[in-house]
Amino acid sequence: MSGVREPHLKLTEVLAELDMSRAAFYRMRARGLAPTSIKLPNGHLRFRRSDLDDWLRECEETVLC
Template structure:
C-alpha cells in the first residue's frame, strides 16, 4: 500500500488528536503548518510538512 502524500484537515486533526477548530485557530494565528489550498477551497497538508512542523516543535527533555 502506497503512503498518502497529502492529509485533509480532518486527517491532520485525527493524527494529532485535536479538533478541526483548533487547526483553524492555529491557521488564523499563523501557527499551523504550511498547507495547500485547492481551487475548490479545500486544504491539504503534505505528510512531509507535518513531520517538519512537528520536528520544529520537539523539545529536548
C-alpha cells in the same frame, strides 16, 4: 526522477493525527502557527506529509506549538 508523488493528507487526517478539533486548528492557523497547507480551488486544504513531519519536529524544539 521516479515520478512518485508525495502523499497529501486531508484536514480530517491531520486533525486525527494531532488529536485536535477543527476549531482549535483554525485558531492556530489564523495565528500563523499551523503546518504549511495547500489550498485547493474548491477551498479544501491538503498537507504534504513532509511539511507536517517538519512542523511536528519544530514543535519538539520550541514551545510555540
